[in-house]
Amino acid sequence: MKYLFLSQIYMILSCVRGTPEVIGKLNGFINLPCTFSAEEDVVIHWTIKNKESERVHVHSYYEGSDRLENQDQRYKGRTSLFLDQIRNGNASLQLKNLQKSDENVYTCYVSAKETTTLLKVEGVILFTVAVWGEQCKNVTIPCSFNPGKGVVIHWTIASNQSQIVHRYFDGQDKLNAQDESYKGRTSLFLSELTNGNASLQLKDLQEGDENIYSCYVGTETESKEDKVKLNVADFRHSIEYALDHDRLSLKCHASHVYPSDTVTIEWYDVNINKIHQDFKTSSSCTSCNVKNKSYKCILRHSLVQSTWTGMWETKAYEQGRVACTCNFCKTANAKSSVRLYLRKNGTEVPVASENSSSLLISDTYLVRVQGKRGEYSLFLNTADDSGDYMCESRTSDRIIIAVTAINNTPTKETQREEKRERWSIGLSFVVLCFCMALFVYFSYCKTNKDKGCIQNKDDKEENSSAPMKDDDKESSRVPLKDDEESSDAPMKGDDSK
Known part of the structure; x- marks a missing residue:
């Protein structure tokens, strides 16, 4: 409340002398004041105008949250509102990491009224330009000069000139004194030197590469030195899931994001229709719950103009x-x-x-x-x-x-069907084995019966045609026994006759 009260007094006094002016320190931060009568459904827009008098979006807020999809790239990750004070009528904007190029007239639109504030930035300029690179990727650090003969180029760390990053003279690279941490990772665009391009390409960026670099270029007629600030953005990403056969939940996220508030996540379905979008480092696709579908999430890092894609396809059997x-x-x-x-x-x-x-x-x-x-x-x-x-x-x-x-x-049901199928196969196998056994048995019997009949017939014929032996003859002359004799004797009745 104290801050709000002072801001209101400041705005009242400023109306007397025109557009209020605030002064910030280079690389520091500043609060641009803006107040309004508290109300529901607050809409806040902070803008500036470029050289063509076109409106440029700095920061927007409505529907209860920040809306940064149209934010100008120069302000990504550097602006914020005092969200807990909006309900009290405080729409002030905090701008971080102030640059000389941030100097402008800032307009705050809220509750159908506009408030303007002039921002000036003071301080020693330590570098002429700042560039962003993504960790583990390549970046080009710019440096230019007026073309001439006898070109000498020295890339060093601005705070430690003895730490040599890359050197070129006598028409070739001279890397014998190059710092160990840059070995094999630096190169110049040699074919572009005649056009005044002394830019340095740094490969496989590491977190420790973030620094202010000094580019010294000398020719036979003149020399110059530029200082370039290299910022290294960390942008790690992944797609994760929780999956069972009833529900599919996907999560796309970026970790170790630097600077913060520089990532947007977009979700698309199989027909490339956008499902939804989040302006944060983690996003879940709550509607991705259908089998046999494809989904895609795209992560965008605004400062390094880098994108990463995660694709998901499910097939269920x-x-x-x-x-x-x-x-x-x-x-x-x-x-x-x-x-x-x-x-x-x-x-x-x-x-x-x-x-x-x-x-x-x-x-x-x-x-x-x-x-x-x-x-x-x-x-x-x-x-x-x-x-x-x-x-x-x-x-x-x-x-x-x-x-x-x-x-x-x-x-x-499948188990019962499989059981019935196994019983059917088993029974069929038993019947088949039984039939085969019967066939083999009858075939065997028929074969042996035919052989037995032929053999008995031949034996009879052989016995009938063979001459009788002496023993056989003698046996034929053996006298009959009493029973045999009595059978030939006349009956008593015949004797009486």
Whole structure:
């Protein structure tokens, strides 16, 4: 309340002498005052006018939150309102990291009225230009001169001239005294020296590269020295998920973002229709809950004009033999990679991985992975194979995740059908075996019966034609026994006759 009261007095006094003026320190911060009568549905717009008298958006607020999609790039990450004071009628703007180029007349539009404030920036200019680069990528630090003969170029750290970044003279690079931390990471545009271009390209930016660099250029006729501020933005990103067979939830986020408030996240569906957009480092796609769909999130870093894309594709299978395929781009660079893994019950089980030099397959899946480097498939068809198989392809500016969701766990009805099928197959097999046994048995009996009849007939014929032996003859002359004799004797009745 004290601050609001002083601001109101300041504005009243300023109306007497025209546009109020505030003075800020170079590289410091300043509060540009603006007050209004507190009301509902507050709309706040801070703007300036460029040389063409066109309105440039500095900061906007409405519908209860900051709206920075139209904010001018120069102000990204450097402006903020006192959000807890808006309900008290305070629409003042805080501007950080003041630059000489920030000097202008700032207009505050709120509650159908406009308030203007003139900003001036004082202080020693330590550098002539500032550039932004993204960590782990390349950046060009600008420096120009009037072309001439006998060009000498020295790139050093402004606060320590003995720390040599890059040197050029006598028509070639001279790197024998180059600081170790810059070895192999610097180069000049040699073909552009005749055009007065002494810019330095710095590769694979590291956090420690953020500094003020001195560019000294001398020719036979003149020399000059520029100081350039290099800012290194950290922009790490990822896409994550929580997935089961009922609901899919995706999250896209950037971590270690520097400076803050420089990231926007956009979500798109399979038809490239924008789902929604967030002006923060983390965003969830709450509507991404449908199977067999594709989604994409795009992260944009405003200062380094960098974008990163995360793509997600899901295919679900309930039963049957499924081929899970993973491809590796043959034109990918050394930092690209692809890996296939199973995610089940909150754990990850590696299946295969590949980079530009090798393909590695887990021992568990070695006999089941078919294919070669660049494209391989894993075939799945058992209940133990159920889970989410993730094919994750990464490059420096994107990640593509293709999910094959397998659910081979049989239902009760499926189990009953499989049981009936097994019984049917078993019974058919038993009947077949029985029929084959009968066929073999009767075939065997028929074959042996035919052989037996022919043999008996031949034996009879042989016995009938063979001459009798002496023993046989003698046996034929053996006298009959009493019973035999009595059979030939006359009956008693005949004797009486």
